[in-house]
Structures are given as C-alpha cells and as structure tokens.
Amino acid sequence: MLAARDAMHPILRTVLQRLALGLLTLFIVSVVISSLVEMLPGNFAKRILGQAATPETVAAFEKEIGLDKPALERYFVWVGDVVTGEFGSSFTSRVGYQRKVADLITPRLKNTLFLASMTAVIAVPLALFLGILAALYRNSWFDRMVNSATLTTISMPEFFMAYVLMLFLAVIWQIFPSLASVDHDTPLWERIYRCTLPALTLTLVIVAHMMRMTRAAIINLLASPYIEMARLKGMSKSRVIMRHALPNAWAPIVNVIAFNLAYLIVGVVVVEVVFTYPGIGQLMVDAVRTKDMPVVQACALIFAATYILLNLTADIISIATNPRLLHPR
Amino acid sequence: MANDNTKRPGREKGEILLEMRDLKIEGESDDIWHPIIKGINLTLRRGEVLGLIGESGAGKSTLGIAAMGFARPGCRFTGGSIVFDGIDMLKTSEEEKRKLRGSRISYVAQSAAAAFNPAHRLIDQTIETETQHGIRDSKSAVADAVDLYGRLRLPDPTTIGERYPHQVSGGQLQRVMTAMAITCRPDLIIFDEPTTALDVTTQVEVLASIRSIVEEFNTAAIYITHDLAVVAQMADRIMVLRHGKLVEESPTREMLSAPKEEYTKSLWAVRGLAKPEAHSDDTILSIEHVDAAYGNADKILDDVSVRIPRGRTVAVVGESGSGKSTLARVVTGLLPPSKGRVLFNGEPLPPALGQRDKEMLRRIQMIYQSPDTALNPRHRIYDVIGRPLNFYHGLTGPKLEQRIVDLLKMIELDESFIDRLPSEISGGQKQRVCIARALAAEPELIICDEVTSALDQIVQEEILKLLLRLQAEFDISYMFITHDIATVRAIADEIVVMNQGKVVEQGTKTEVLSPPYPAYTELLLSSVPEMDPDWLNNLLQKRQVKSE
Numbered sequence: 008m009l010a011a012r013d014a015m016h017p018i019l020r021t022v023l024q025r026l027a028l029g030l031l032t033l034f035i036v037s038v039v040i041s042s043l044v045e046m047l048p049g050n051f052a053k054r055i056l057g058q059a060a061t062p063e064t065v066a067a068f069e070k071e072i073g074l075d076k077p078a079l080e081r082y083f084v085w086v087g088d089v090v091t092g093e094f095g096s097s098f099t100s101r102v103g104y105q106r107k108v109a110d111l112i113t114p115r116l117k118n119t120l121f122l123a124s125m126t127a128v129i130a131v132p133l134a135l136f137l138g139i140l141a142a143l144y145r146n147s148w149f150d151r152m153v154n155s156a157t158l159t160t161i162s163m164p165e166f167f168m169a170y171v172l173m174l175f176l177a178v179i180w181q182i183f184p185s186l187a188s189v190d191h192d193t194p195l196w197e198r199i200y201r202c203t204l205p206a207l208t209l210t211l212v213i214v215a216h217m218m219r220m221t222r223a224a225i226i227n228l229l230a231s232p233y234i235e236m237a238r239l240k241g242m243s244k245s246r247v248i249m250r251h252a253l254p255n256a257w258a259p260i261v262n263v264i265a266f267n268l269a270y271l272i273v274g275v276v277v278v279e280v281v282f283t284y285p286g287i288g289q290l291m292v293d294a295v296r297t298k299d300m301p302v303v304q305a306c307a308l309i310f311a312a313t314y315i316l317l318n319l320t321a322d323i324i325s326i327a328t329n330p331r332l333l334h335p336r
Numbered sequence: 337m338a339n340d341n342t343k344r345p346g347r348e349k350g351e352i353l354l355e356m357r358d359l360k361i362e363g364e365s366d367d368i369w370h371p372i373i374k375g376i377n378l379t380l381r382r383g384e385v386l387g388l389i390g391e392s393g394a395g396k397s398t399l400g401i402a403a404m405g406f407a408r409p410g411c412r413f414t415g416g417s418i419v420f421d422g423i424d425m426l427k428t429s430e431e432e433k434r435k436l437r438g439s440r441i442s443y444v445a446q447s448a449a450a451a452f453n454p455a456h457r458l459i460d461q462t463i464e465t466e467t468q469h470g471i472r473d474s475k476s477a478v479a480d481a482v483d484l485y486g487r488l489r490l491p492d493p494t495t496i497g498e499r500y501p502h503q504v505s506g507g508q509l510q511r512v513m514t515a516m517a518i519t520c521r522p523d524l525i526i527f528d529e530p531t532t533a534l535d536v537t538t539q540v541e542v543l544a545s546i547r548s549i550v551e552e553f554n555t556a557a558i559y560i561t562h563d564l565a566v567v568a569q570m571a572d573r574i575m576v577l578r579h580g581k582l583v584e585e586s587p588t589r590e591m592l593s594a595p596k597e598e599y600t601k602s603l604w605a606v607r608g609l610a611k612p613e614a615h616s617d618d619t620i621l622s623i624e625h626v627d628a629a630y631g632n633a634d635k636i637l638d639d640v641s642v643r644i645p646r647g648r649t650v651a652v653v654g655e656s657g658s659g660k661s662t663l664a665r666v667v668t669g670l671l672p673p674s675k676g677r678v679l680f681n682g683e684p685l686p687p688a689l690g691q692r693d694k695e696m697l698r699r700i701q702m703i704y705q706s707p708d709t710a711l712n713p714r715h716r717i718y719d720v721i722g723r724p725l726n727f728y729h730g731l732t733g734p735k736l737e738q739r740i741v742d743l744l745k746m747i748e749l750d751e752s753f754i755d756r757l758p759s760e761i762s763g764g765q766k767q768r769v770c771i772a773r774a775l776a777a778e779p780e781l782i783i784c785d786e787v788t789s790a791l792d793q794i795v796q797e798e799i800l801k802l803l804l805r806l807q808a809e810f811d812i813s814y815m816f817i818t819h820d821i822a823t824v825r826a827i828a829d830e831i832v833v834m835n836q837g838k839v840v841e842q843g844t845k846t847e848v849l850s851p852p853y854p855a856y857t858e859l860l861l862s863s864v865p866e867m868d869p870d871w872l873n874n875l876l877q878k879r880q881v882k883s884e
Contacts, residue, residue, distance in 0.1 A: 231450065232445055233453040235445075236451040236452075236453075239406060239437055239438065240438035240442070240468075240516075241435060241437035241438035241439060241465065241468070241469060242434075242438075242464070243434065243468075251453050254455035328455075330455055331500075334503065
C-alpha cells in the first residue's frame with residue numbers, strides 16, 4: 008500500500024526491490040563460496056602436481072595460477088573475472104595452454120539447460136493438467152490413481168527410475184538409446200531423441216510435487232465464498248475450476264514450479280551420470296575430484312544464481328497475478 | 337413509492353412458485369450427521385417477499401440455498417420435497433439444476449467482498465450468468481448491466497464495471513451483486529443477509545436499492561436476516577426459525593404488532609434494554625489531542641480528545657474506518673500516538689506498550705469482538721483465566737484455583753467449566769470467559785471492542801446485563817466501542833460520535849441522542865432501522881424532501 012503512494016507502479020517497484028535483493032544474495036553467496044574453498048585443507052598445487060611436486064615446481068605453479076597472492080586479493084580478482092564473464096582460468100591450464108573456466112562450462116551449461124528445458128516443456132503442462140483434473144474430479148478413482156502413481160514415482164530413487172526406464176524402453180523394446188551422449192555437432196532432432204530417457208526420468212521425479220500443489224491450491228480455494236457464488240450462478244464444474252479457482256491459485260503453484268525447475272539445473276548429476284550425459288553436474292563433480300577450484304567455484308555460483316533467478320521469477324509472477332497489486336485502488 | 341407512505345404498495349401475488357414440504361437437511365461434523373433443518377414447510381408465491389429470521393445456527397441460510405436445490409459441502413437432503421415452478425429440485429438432474437441456478441433462481445450473498453472473485457472485473461462477473469447460460473450475447477448483456485448499475489444508483493454506471501472488487505466500497509459491491517442477481521430476470525432471488533456486513537448509513541441505500549429492484553421486476557424473494565428491523569422493511573411475510581424448526585409465521589405487520597410465541601417476543605425484547613445514565617466528575621482516562629497513523633500513511637486519528645469518567649461507560653460510536661478501534665490501540669499502547677497524550681488517573685501514560693510497567697498494564701484490560709479468535713483453542717479455561725491471575729497477582733496452586741472458581745461464579749458459569757476447552761462452550765460463554773480474563777487482572781478500565789456484535793440478540797442482552805452488573809459491583813469504567821445504536825442505548829452513560837478519525841460530538845447519552853444533532857450524528861441515528869415497517873419509506877421520503 009505504501010508503494011501505491013509513489014508515482015512508480017507498485018509491481019515495477021517490487022520487481023526492482025527483489026532484483027536488488029537477489030544481487031545482494033548473490034554477493035553473499037560468492038563470499039561464502041570463496042571462504043569455503045579457502046578453508047579446504049591441503050595444498051592445491053601439491054595435489055595437482057602429484058609426484059612432480061618439488062618445492063620449486065610448487066612455488067612456480069602457485070605463482071602461475073595466482074595462489075601466492077593473499078586471499079582477499081584473490082577474491083577480488085575472481086569477482087573481476089566473474090563480472091567479465093570469464094570466471095578465470097582452470098587449474099588445469101599450463102603455460103601456453105590457457106583454459107578459461109568459461110570455455111569449460113559453456114557447452115556443459117548449454118547441455119544442462121537443454122535437458123532442463125526439454126523436461127520442463129513436458130513436465131509443467133503435464134503436472135498442471137493432471138493437477139486440474141484431479142481437483143475437478145477429486146476423490147474419484149482418477150484422482151486416487153494420479154495421486155498414488157505420482158507418489159510412487161517420487162518415492163523411488165532417481166537412478167532406479169532411470170534404470171527401469173532404460174530396461175523397458177532401451178533394452179526390452181529398443182525404442183530410445185540408453186546413453187544420451189551428445190556433442191555440439193548433434194542435430195536438434197537427434198539431440199531430442201537421445202535426451203528422451205533422461206528427460207522422462209526427470210519428469211517422473213518432478214511431476215508429483217507440481218501436480219499435488221496444483222491440486223491442493225485449487226481445492227483449498229473451493230471452499231471460498233466466491234466459488235460457492237460461481238456454483239450458485241450455475242457455472243459448470245470446469246468453468247468454476249478454470250475461471251474462478253485457477254487464477255487465484257497461481258502463487259503457490261508457481262513457487263513449486265520454480266523450485267522444481269531449479270532442481271532440474273542444479274540437482275540432476277545422478278541422472279547425468281546414469282545416462283552419461285555431458286551436463287554441468289558431471290563437470291562439477293569431476294572438478295571437485297581434480298581439485299580444480301575455479302571450476303567448482305564457478306559452478307557453485309551458477310547454481311546459486313539459478314535458484315535466485317527462478318525464485319525471483321516466481322515471486323514476480325505471484326505478485327503479478329494478484330489483482331490487488333496489479334490494479335491498485 | 338412516495339405517493340403511498342402509509343402502506344406498502346400493493347404487489348401482485350401470483351400462483352405458487354416455490355413449495356417445500358417437510359424438508360429435512362443434515363450436516364456433518366466429526367463424522368456424525370446432525371439434523372439442521374427438521375421438517376419445514378414453506379410456500380412462496382410469485383412476486384412475494386418472504387423474510388426468514390432467526391439466530392445464527394437456526395438454519396436460515398441452509399434453507400435459503402436449499403431453494404436452489406443446493407446443499408453446502410458437508411450437508412445433505414434427507415427428506416421432504418422442494419418444488420420450484422413444477423420442478424422437483426431434489427429429483428431433477430444436477431445438469432438441470434445448474435441451468436436453473438443463476439438464470440431462474442439467483443443468490444445474493446452476505447459478504448460481497450468475499451463473494452466476488454478477486455481476479456476478475458465486476459462487469460465480467462455480472463454478465464457471466466447470462467452469457468454462460470446462453471441468454472444474451474455479451475454486448476447486450478453489458479448494456480443491460482450498465483442500465484441496472486444506473487438503476488441501483490451506482491456511481492459512474494458505464495465505467496464502474498471495469499473495476500476489480502477491491503477497488504469499490506462494500507456497499508457498492510453489494511449493489512453490484514444485486515445487479516448480478518437480476519441480470520437474467522429470475523423468478524426468485526435469495527438474499528442471504530445482504531446488509532449484515534455493512535455500516536448502517538450504507539445499509540439504508542442498499543436496502544432501498546434491493547427493494548426498488550424487487551418491486552420493479554416483480555421478483556419473488558426470500559430475505560434472510562437476523563435483524564428484525566431490516567426484515568420488517570423488506571418482507572410481506574415473516575417466518576421465525578429456531579434450531580431448524582419453524583417457530584411462527586405470519587404477515588409482517590401482524591407479526592410485529594402481535595407476536596404469538598414467547599421466543600418471537602424475546603427477539604423483540606432486546607431492543608427495549610435501556611440503562612438510566614449516571615454522571616461522574618472523577619476522570620479516570622483522558623485522551624488529549626491525539627493524532628495517530630499506521631506507518632507513514634494518512635492520519636487515522638485527527639486531534640481526538642475523549643474523557644472517560646470513573647465507574648461509567650463511554651460508548652465510542654462510528655462506522656467502520658472512523659478510527660474507533662485505532663483509538664483503543666492508542667489507549668492500550670499498541671499504537672503510540674504521533675501527537676498528543678493519554679492521561680490515566682491524571683498521570684501521563686507512556687505511549688508505547690513496552691514502556692509501561694506491569695501495574696499500568698494491569699489497570700487497563702481489553703475484551704475483543706470475536707471470542708472465537710481471542711481465546712487460544714489449545715488453552716483450557718483454567719489456563720485462560722489463570723494466566724493473568726498468576727502474571728499480575730502471583731497466585732499459584734489451590735489459591736489460584738479458588739480464584740478462578742470465584743471469577744467463573746462472577747460471570748455466572750459453574751466450576752465445571754474450568755477444565756473445558758474453548759471449542760466445548762458456546763459463543764456467549766466464550767465471551768463470558770473473555771470478560772473473566774479481563775476481570776482477573778482487577779482492572780480499573782476495560783476497553784470493550786464491539787464485544788457483542790458477533791453474538792445473537794438474546795446472548796447480546798445477557799452479556800450487556802453482565803457487564804452492567806460487574807460495573808456496579810466493582811466500579812469499573814468501560815470504553816465501549818460499537819457501531820450499534822441499540823447497544824449504546826442499553827449500556828452508555830456518555831457517547832462519543834466519531835467520523836473519519838475526528839470526534840463529531842461528545843456528551844451524555846440524552847444530549848447526543850436527542851436533537852439538535854450535528855449533521856453526521858443525524859445521518860447515523862436516522863439510518864438505524866426501526867421496527868416500524870414504514871420506517872424505510874418515511875426515511876427515504878424525508879431525505880428526498882430535504883435534498884429538494
């Protein structure tokens with residue numbers, strides 16, 4: 008209400024506020040990540056050089072990758088690298104063979120985003136559709152079936168779901184390939200075809216949350232006086248749900264969708280490993296194993312940014328679907 | 337209307353439109369089915385307005401929407417018949433009933449603010465019934481809606497429909513809903529307490545609008561309310577319901593002049609309660625030139641000064657938004673004033689709650705409007721009343737228990753209540769417990785914020801009598817916030833009239849309630865419905881004459 012007193016539209020104002028808050032969060036996350044990496048025990052140079060680690064080579068290597076400088080200075084150098092979009096150099100760089108972190112990450116991130124979008128395009132409409140139908144025919148056999156089916160799929164570990172799908176759709180009936188190996192030359196349709204199994208696995212994992220929230224949010228509204236009014240106006244069941252309940256149910260639904268989409272980007276490493284899909288999750292795990300800290304840091308920051316951005320979007324959509332804020336008095 | 341102010345204009349009564357025979361409805365709570373409507377017969381003719389009156393829980397609302405063949409979730413029809421214009425509403429298919437709803441029988445709900453969908457524009461909701469039932473195309477429906485908005489004297493009839501429900505006032509929303517109900521020119525409209533949530537001054541306009549539209553289209557109507565004076569203005573015939581049964585039924589004038597049943601008479605009696613006023617020069621609380629606001633928003637209180645004499649009752653009267661509850665928050669310290677001060681026994685009170693010591697807190701207590709939300713549902717009565725006894729007076733063990741029993745006696749409840757939970761006692765008993773909780777602190781001033789407005793009329797009377805008795809016994813002062821003039825007559829010594837954050841008038845009850853009035857006081861007092869069935873006609877005529 009306070010915002011309404013200013014000339015700026017309250018929605019724009021809130022969006023800017025949230026955006027500023029998101030940037031602040033990202034800054035705090037960057038500090039936390041750097042501090043954690045700093046606190047890790049052991050000497051990176053020794054680890055990476057392995058048997059070749061003589062005091063001279065270690066000192067030379069530390070100088071080369073900048074580890075000889077104080078922590079604070081390294082943090083600011085890193086922030087500078089992040090801002091330019093390069094994320095610095097990987098520890099696997101050698102003289103004459105620079106490996107920018109950005110070059111390592113970009114193709115992997117693209118792959119992850121591709122799989123995430125493909126899953127989202129299947130899962131979100133499916134979840135909404137099932138959720139609305141379950142609310143419309145609640146307590147019917149359909150409702151119960153959808154509920155128990157989605158509960159079953161969410162209760163099973165994702166690698167298990169992946170192997171079950173693989174067994175049926177790749178081994179017994181050889182419809183889809185069991186490995187989702189793609190590179191930047193793979194044509195789009197081929198890419199979609201190879202990603203089908205991982206996308207299906209992820210769909211089964213995330214659809215339950217979204218569908219149940221859609222159903223719950225709608226049913227929650229069915230007790231409101233304006234729903235009773237719509238019924239007493241003789242509106243059909245589907246119109247009551249689609250026109251009178253759904254527009255008021257977006258806020259909780261969108262929040263769950265955002266949460267699950269974030270999971271599709273930051274939490275799919277298991278599925279990537281099972282299908283040997285070259286995504287960013289695998290890259291991060293590999294980087295942790297080889298102590299390639301610039302890559303780990305960059306991945307962590309990208310994951311944090313994903314969460315912040317998706318939650319921000321969800322917040323904005325919740326606000327924008329609230330007519331009190333969209334149309335102030 | 338104006339040419340005939342002694343008798344309601346004659347309305348054509350046609351053949352029977354709605355007939356209920358021995359109707360029985362049950363409701364479920366905790367997996368057990370209880371009867372709600374226990375065999376009711378109801379006959380309504382075309383063009384007739386039937387008033388349904390009774391306390392909350394009497395089943396009036398359930399009976400009203402049963403006319404549409406609709407039972408709320410958790411309710412079911414268990415016997416009898418409902419025949420609407422030859423259609424058996426209990427036997428016909430759901431699809432047939434759906435087609436009737438909205439088009440031939442429509443419904444006007446109690447709270448327009450809750451009954452409009454917040455996500456859609458008013459015009460879309462108004463014409464939805466017609467367009468969805470395929471009665472009219474949306475263009476002519478909009479034209480008709482605009483025409484109806486105009487007849488219902490809504491401001492800017494051509495553009496008001498573009499607004500969202502939260503963008504118009506409660507009284508306007510209620511009129512838009514009436515327009516929505518009439519769009520299909522139904523044979524029957526169910527009005528379910530359409531003015532209960534409104535202020536009296538707004539209520540008058542809505543009542544006048546509803547009546548004119550019902551008369552204009554010669555629509556039959558069932559008018560549900562708990563307010564006798566309101567139903568007297570609206571109905572041709574009145575049915576009194578209690579516990580799902582018919583108590584009495586007769587034409588309005590007959591019912592008002594000669595009620596037969598004891599219960600009906602008791603509904604009338606409440607309005608007769610009046611306390612002789614008393615004065616005192618000993619001031620307990622004095623509010624001096626107080627301004628207050630929430631955050632940086634506009635001032636809610638503007639230079640308010642009020643004096644409360646010791647052992648007396650000062651009624652603070654005003655409509656919603658007048659600032660009366662904010663005044664209570666300033667006195668209790670919940671909202672520190674931005675200007676001015678509050679003196680208690682001649683000493684300035686620290687403005688904020690946190691700055692007041694235990695002794696200051698003890699001396700001012702509060703009782704709230706809704707006893708349902710003011711009691712922690714998990715606390716037994718022992719904890720509710722025991723907490724202030726322990727907190728302020730340090731009582732424990734048998735002494736504490738003895739004091740709780742004494743307090744229960746004071747509020748006319750026996751000691752068996754001590755172990756009960758709020759969910760196990762009635763609304764009136766809950767409000768008594770709230771009174772006991774306030775008394776436990778042994779306060780000098782009790783702020784009563786609309787303490788009777790959530791209660792039924794008979795229970796209201798009991799609570800008011802209890803408050804008066806306690807005042808006489810313990811010399812307690814009351815700051816009594818209310819919007820109900822009947823309550824004011826019953827309890828006040830002095831009256832403060834508030835409007836838009838300012839004090840309009842302040843004086844003894846006789847001074848304020850007798851002419852000459854300031855303009856606002858007159859508007860407020862004249863808007864309080866009276867039992868006379870011609871009251872609304874006379875009032876509208878008087879106001880029309882004045883404005884000419």
